[in-house]
Amino acid sequence: MAIFPSNFLSRSQALAPDPVSLSKPRRTLAATGMNHALHDGYTDLIYVLLPVWQGEFALSYGLLAIMRGLYSVAMAGLQIPISHLAERIDGKILLALGTMVAALGYVLAGLSGSVVGLGLALLVSGAGASTQHPLASAAVSRAYGQAARGPLGIYNFSGDLGKATLPALTAMLLVIVSWRHALLLIALMGLLVALCLALLMPTVGKDFAQTSAVTTHGTNPGRGGFSWLLAIGILDSAVRMGFLTFLPFLLRDKGASLPTSGVALAMLFIGGAAGKFTCGWLGARIGTIRTVLLTEGGTAALIVAVLLLPLIPAIIVLPLLGVMLNGTSSVLYGTVSELTSPDRTERAFALFYTGTIGSGATAPVLYGLLGDSLGPTLATVATAATALAICPLALLLGSHLADGGRA
Template structure:
């Protein structure tokens, strides 16, 4: 899939945009990999420090909480400091956190180190998303979908690399190697990424674009993002139990989850492009309606046909997110793009943490099948919200 900045842009501008997307994609892969490699290390830490499951969850929560909680402050800081500087500092800080984790002598030091690394990763989503948005302008939907997809590459590659390194060296040395990779990425940002600028420099431009920015639509976009994440996390919570009830085994569950994630990566890659071509409303209606229909199909079908549908379900589950990310800049003044992305990511990450708990309570009360049906109903609830959002969007203003 080719990515163009627009026919009116010059070759240097296209090269600058390509460099921005390449470097931010590399950085996204690193930070998302940093986030998920913790899952690989939890059993190692349990064995070494004798931790309970509650403390293991706390370690994961310290990283995720710092990352989610600091994104809005980072977005505000980016209005006064060049985002490139913040991105370099955040990536270096995330790497330093893993250096300190590798050197820690106990659970307290390990927890503080993970919180520090999570704080560094809080810079990545709002700053990098805004950088890609500004680099490509009105043609940013497709590139933002590619940027979104690179995070999935990191989630697959870095935990796998961690597992290999743990075979040949201790977990402490493994973290030092991974931290060194992070420092290399920070150097790449410093050397090759074009300057992003600070939001305050765009206030004049924002005033000129005021008529084209319908900020009233952002709450609809945020609500859709929160519910879309809830559907995805809720369904994945129950999927292993549903397959076991159909006669699946633990290896089958592993295969099934892999198929969902492969489809999800493909959905992130393609749906940003699709949203640019056919509009946000049509794409969201397709992905959310498809999600609801495929969830019901997985519930109704026997084991093998249900597994066959999982890659397509993964496309639908994850595809909406790329469309939503690509819509954030359209609803935001240029000098507040980082703040808008920070708020959006905070809402979706928070939903990812809370939704499994709420659906879990529903599963305890009604059983996993009905709780999974509730996720399909939630997907359908998104459709009227998408219609409301479309009234505020340029690409859907004639079709809403």
């Protein structure tokens, strides 16, 4: 005789949490974080190789800048087309393929025998890197839903880990092996990460756009403010890259030696990594607008402090300035999905990253021209003024958020 109704077990099983489904968000975050670390490391290890390539191919500084720019142009320019492709092909597959292509580019770079071959190899690697930011951010956003702000901050922070480790690893490899063999080993690392993505990352889904457009259309109260968010992201990136352009010269003028300047920059970057990690969670707790006002106001105040303080106190405040400089970005990334319908998540992240990366590439040139005209001190003051200009834009953004950004 059955003690329970025949359908009791099936109903209780349906109500019980599924350990596999509960692990999917964590697996998505782990896989995309590992991929982010690799790709950001791939991007910054080029700086380690520029002097090597100059000696190998007798390149001028202008050509070196072009070599660096080829990677960035391919990465930024293909993000929007990749986001459209993600509507037909599962994002997990595109991420794995993109990582394989990025690794293949470094294989080709290691085999190149001319400047033209090296440039083409960097274009290939940059094209593979174009998949990473928009698709991985969208995957984390969908995996965690309304609780995505903190995880997106962790995802953002993982890129800084790659920037810190992969260029350093490349520099150590260059002591042991030739740069060509070092790139082959770095490429092998990328192939292993691509394999891990293919095997371990949960499926993102290619039909999500069609289903979500039907089930959630009209339910997102934040739609309509994305242009303000993009404007804030562009200006925030400009502030960060503009200030970094002048910081070594400001430190030199205060009497810093090259090793001291290196330590100061390291302290700034450590603070930046901490800011990316913490401010995503802070935005989830006190709101987007309050966090942006805090970080941008703090950025402006601390930039002025660095200008006015003597060398040692200026270096002491650099970690906190790093938190403020980089912290805004995690809050902004976590807001992208709130301001767009789910069927356009990849496109929104692609547009956002294209704007911020493009701003990061052009801002040093514009602030540099300003520095030529007014001097580095006044040009640095202009970066602080730009940070303050973000504050009214943040207030305008608040009216488009579901909770007003809790301003």
